[in-house]
Amino acid sequence: MSNKAFIDKSRIDHLYRPVGVRVGDFAEVEADPTREQLREQAERCMNCGIPFCLGCGCPLYNAIPDMNAAVARGDWREAWAVLSATSDLPEFPARICPALCEGSCTASLPSEAVMIRQIEKAVVEKAFAMGLVKPVVPKAENGLKASVVGSGPGGLAAAIALRRRGYAVTVYERAAQPGGLLRYGIPFFKLDKRIIDRRIEILRESGIGFVCGVEVGRDLAGEELARRSDVVAVAIGTPAARDLAIPGRDLAGIHLALEFLGGQNQALGGEIPGPPISAKSRRVLVIGGGDTGSDCVGTSNRHGAESVTQIEIMPKPSAARADATPWPDWPAQMRTSSSHEEGCLRRWSLNSLRFLGEDGRVSGVEVCQVAWELSPAGRPLKFTPVEGTREVISCDLVLLALGFVKQDRATVLGKLGIPDSPTVVLVGDAALGPSLVVRALAQAKEAVGKMA
Template sequence: MQRIHDIYRPAEERKTDWREVERSLSDEELKEQTSRCMNCGQPFCHAYGCPLGNLVPDQNRAVAQGDWKRAYDLLTVNSDFPEFTSRICPALCEASCVHGLDEEAVMIRQSEKRIIETAFERGWVVPRPPERENGKSAAVIGAGPAGLSAAVTLRRRGWAVTVYERRAQIGGLLRYGIPCFKLDKALIDRRRKILESEGIKFVTDCEVGRDVSAEWLEKEHDAVVVAIGTPAARDLKIPGRELEGIHLALELLEGQNRFLTGELPEPPISAKGRDVLVIGGGDTGSDCVGTAIRHGAKSVTQIEIMPKPPEERDASTPWPLWPYMLRTSSSHKEGCIRRWNLNSLRFVGDGRVAGVEVETVKWEFSPEGRPAKFAAVPGTKETIKADLVLLAMGFTGVPADLPLVAQLGLKETPRTALLPDPARNIFCVGDCASGASLVVRALASGKALPLD
């Protein structure tokens, strides 16, 4: 029996709506898929791949036996938000699945989705307030996955927890970055009700450092957990950047999500009828591709300065490492031109952007086989036509002049990640402590707080 590859709704159907792109696998399909798990003596999925250490082989066995309650109990030993990770995690567990060595990995992520959704349907997901209060209080700053994970972890240990969030709604990039077609925002609202029933308080529309001071929070609480993500996106300051129609990726993605969930009357940026160019070949860029396609863009092109990764796992990342290889998302399959080895030189246009001048680059590779240094290839300049440009080139960390950082007197690493101050019971979790990463790592970081 093989892994199922057909996990998406048909492209022609899904690109006309904003519903989640993945189809639901049936219980029978998942029972079969989980029965492929070999219950390895040394389960790399659990011990190496999953940052949360999910008990994957045991869960798989429970699903294969049709014991969904046991599967749910096992899943939630380490995972507090499986409804999120089971939709948007790149599944580090699957990259380290032993089955992947000779065949294809077990479908761990999809089985987790069915486990948690079955648990919600059958009423097993109930608030788990602490058995006793410990008399201490904590402020969590930021309600993204790291902050939510920290809040749950502390609450279970008996802390009184208040989460301060500058946005109108909780979820961080789960709500304001990741498109609705990957993660339905109603799932965040569903989880919020449970968290509130467990006693976690949310203060939204409250930017710490501006609406309340971080010094005040430190005085009010026994511990402060900073979970503010990486607020600064990398810009592309080349000539013509001031032209109209050039936006950071999150301006498009956030605006669209806020529109779809009723926070805005219409999306602030529309790709309808436009030639869209996404600069940056990663996941954020791919989310822009899917969003532009759903807006009705005339054409969508995604370019990347790095070389095209190999189609299969590269020798520089042998199993069980996360493989360096080409990734093609459901959005790419909806209709997009992808190009690599292109450096952007300047935006051209008159008032509004009309195109981007690019030049082909040639890469030199390190002895390990990874791209190390590039040089322009003479005579390869060309202009790609685009009247909407989206910059999806990653994040630059936490700006040191952020009021909150200054008020708490926090230090930063050379790569602008925040350092904790454990002597004052100030901790930093998630992307702000690690640099831009993944939801599952943010959750694991919030869960690993060294506070009893």
Template sequence: MSEYRPIAERIKDYRPVELRPSRGFLSEELKRCQDCGIPFCHAMGCPLHNVVPEINVEALHGRWESALYKLLETSPFPEFTARVCPALCEGSCVQGLNGLAVPARLAEYEVSERGFENGWIRPLPPLRRTGFKVAVAGSGPAGLAAAFRLNRAGVAATVYERDRRPGGFLRYGIPDFKLDKKVIDRRVALMEAEGVRFRMNVEAGVDVSGRLIDDRYDALVIAAGARRKRDLPVPGRDLGGVLFAVDYLSAQNRLNSGEIPSLPPGFSAAGKKVLVIGGGDTGSDCVGTANRQGASEVSQFEIMPEPPAVRSPANPWPQWPRILRTSSSHEEGCRRRWNIDSLEFAPSEGAPSKVGAVKCREVSWAGPGSPPRPVPKPGSEFTVKADLVLLAMGFTGPEETPLMPDGLDAALRGGGPEMRIYVAGDAARGPSLVVRAINDGLECAARVLKDLAARAPARKSA
């Protein structure tokens, strides 16, 4: 139900594609929210448990400030989720049983933007400091949420980030046409004004040792994400022009922000036939980016079957609907295929060190046994031309770093006698969503605060 800028216009730039909802549209939609008997959106749908109907009734009657405070009770960064959340709440909306769900995400957008425009969202530094200090490794949504909550509770929170600017995948994964990076800068400025300290270009465990963190802080929150990329180790993988999707997306975001003067060699899709391998959201982001860069053709192949247009009986309401989704990027031009396995990257005839084609094969999932496995379809092999291949097959878990030399188990064992180590976000649960990362960060901070409170008397007597 979102409205977007016209394709012919938006494809020429990286500005956000989604339009702000009109007041008339929202009012009509929010009335439908008030017809709900038992709302499932906040209990079953939203990981943050936003009280959607209560927020919406305030918004419906134009009580925007009150709507905002209800939203902020559970959600520290509604401006992020209002832009990039798949809106799990809408998946369990009662109205969605027989028709279209109430667009709660768009209401969240309007409520939060009015909060900024009217100065209702402003720095709220803690009135008292506890004397405790906590280091947060990673400035993605999980690290930001943990630092936000800890700081508001009077704990001195320092965020260490190995990248140049804060935000994690909000900044260096999600394209600008979905999330304008000014939205992250605005939030980081607020957090700094509240007292959170950001240390950029510092890799915890490398540039600042675990021992130093141990000496300086009462606890460490690892919010380093799940950034080990899933590869496709087939013949020809080393050819030029076969890139990880996230490297490709991050380069374009860095170029847009002026962080780099030009794309690295081979990273532009201009004039190229682009094949995106992986049918998920990251793949869709690659489609939108490749079209903006001027690709001559964009295809997206997925090994899994095409999802159904409507819920299957095995996926009833109020579960999240596992149905076919067509993103604004797909609408801008893309050939999508399902049940396709990629077997080999073949060199280009003119430039043998670069990819020129991909050998593929159709599969079916009807084979015996459980869980289902892809079964090659005899005689279905085919070759597609591709000068740029983007691997968008997700992530397998957290990277190994000196902070987590053998993975998280070691990190959890690694603290000194007084040091407490906590893990939040994708680093703890595996690749997921911004809203879950935010919720994990908040929950992690609550655990840290509880443990610090238990240590407080001992510290006083020391």
């Protein structure tokens, strides 16, 4: 592509269904661009000599300019060939990736980044509609057995990579259905679970077996699993959520974010009759300003919360790219998710000191403002409380979205009872710590590729 569309055509930033409509359901919030919009947006890809989107942005090294060029020509078959050459499960990042590629898009220097993620989604959906998405075919069976523990994106990517190398692959999953956080964490309004089912079907056709409802280390001894496998990929994610050990934590109405989000997804998936935690008519306080917190905001609004407030200990990000993250790094800057647009008071630089209660249920959180010491580039280093800023935020449902803790290899394997050996590989968040779907996919593929 050599045209100059990035100069005279603007980026379409987000295409969401109207707020008033989408808060009434759990269907995906995103609306699809028209064919014409897709062509125009793909033409904005500037055919730059050094495409930083794939060198610095996309962990999978997707050949984004080639994909965009094919979409601009209307050649969906070629676009899928390009995308699927590097991305085994593109339907997931195409929906929920923060689009690291767009953060390092060259067009964002003179203009605005290309709308890469939604173009990728259109390519994936077109490929499914055209019957181009096929089961994995190994070059040759190698006669060896591989076990994968955990069926989140990391586990699925490892299973594909192992199957491609000719292993007979079985995935063990403690939950009732495969998918990990794709199914039991990320809300339906970001990712419809039929997208996971569609892929699992193809993986089964590829000869990958799924054994759900089995927790390795409890229902199946790790040692036994290792004995019956030639290689083991451990993809258990980061199950340990960070808690908030302040006075009053044992009051009713204070929950970890995943208890809230997971229960909602189980209810929508028909596994349980209804969500075990309801935000209906509640004054919700979400503690933690990241993506998980934002998912709690969106879910609370769909429940019919009276009000939703989200607080964060870190300082308010700047509206523009911060100096600490120059292009082509992923920009630290203020982000407003579709959930925030649906209604939420957001506050920053607040530390939570204690929970207050009435009749055993939480009624508020005492907080105070903190002042941050910043590095010369503007990176927050450490905070101190600001005198005289204590206040109580009233609430009757608190959702703790404080992130997850990375465990080291010895702890992970020790818990599962899997003896350490060169034939055991950690993949996805279990290896990286809490991360992103696209990073879990890339790491899993690479780690399996490096196995002897």
